[in-house]
Amino acid sequence: MRTRTKICCIASIDEAQLAIAAGADALGLLPGAQAAAIAAWAPPPVSTFLMTAERTAALIAEQIATVYPTTIQINEPLPSSELAGLARTAPQVRRVQVVHAEHADAIARLAACAPHVQAFLLDMGTLQDWPLAARLVRASSRPVFLAGGLDDRTLIGALRQVRPYGIELCSRVRTDGQLDVLKLAMLMAAVREADAALYAEG
Template identity: 60%
Template sequence: MRTRIKICCVASIDEAQLAIAAGADALGLVAAMPSGPGVIPDARIAQIAAWTPPPVSTFLLTAETTAARIAGHIAATQPTTVQIVSHIDLHELAELARLLPHVKRVQVIHVEGDDALGLIPAYAPHVHAFLLDSGRPCGAVPELGGTGRTHDWGISARFVRASPVPVFLAGGLDAGNIAAALRQVRPYGIDLCSRVRTDGHLDIMKLALLTSAVREADALLYAEG
């Protein structure tokens, strides 16, 4: 199995080109958030999404929490996928699926403890994938991604085994720890932001080192069966 690579916090078409050249399967485009890096205007998200060639996917990261507002955000930016960064009401997810059945839905789960596992049966019927991150949505200033922190990969591994849909792993991944993360968690894909950047800009050398480490880890895991 090949680990899919999603490069998040893409800020321009130039960065999108760098990410795709390095082997990205998906680009993350961050809309307005209460905190965190990589936020760009909706007009630029729409521009990058329109430019991105298939089969590369474009993920709109939205902090909206109702089906109507999420659908409006999608209409304004035209991504292939929406990444919902808050834990939202299940009725809203079901309504979003009814409103926009053609847009893939990815639900972020912020892994703060074992209670993350209890969200699988609730959310899974309404989404195409999960993304496990290290945010703190209930903090004084909500953190909904881009923290650069790892979380408990033991919980993530259990989540992957229990999930009926694919799972992406995010949070503090870099060339130094990616092999251990893939070996322990076995995610469908990984999500990268802060650790492949220097001074806020996508760093092609860091990205190349990480993607190379992913492919080496994939080959080893495949050989081991």
């Protein structure tokens, strides 16, 4: 299976173009003036993930109505009732719930949210505990994006052990806050090489 790649914190159409040219499958957008413009510009089949820290379905729906992303990435833990409400309010937008690997209730969160989302983003933070990540991915009934601690040195080991549906890249492809074309190219090449190696291994 090919590893899908999401490039996070895209701040302009220029950055979006660089990410897509490098092979990104999805763009992560922060709420703000540029998000709607980037979401409107992004060509299919590239997905646009609007990241939100809001904690109610009503407030998230307001953000969706302003930006029109294909996907909403919910960074805060929402009760199942709010996730279900968001599914009713904005059924056309896919929902991705962030789960933090270091939290003791991570597996319970995966189970509780699964009926109301299309995927999860597993945030490893500063951990590089790939066996833990693998256990959480196996526990999920939904596809999982892996985020945190991924660079061209750790990537193939992480993908070999965890086998996520996709990955999120952010700080490791930036220099002084700006998307770095060389870093991006190196990491995207590492993803392709890892996929080829894992495919050959069977």
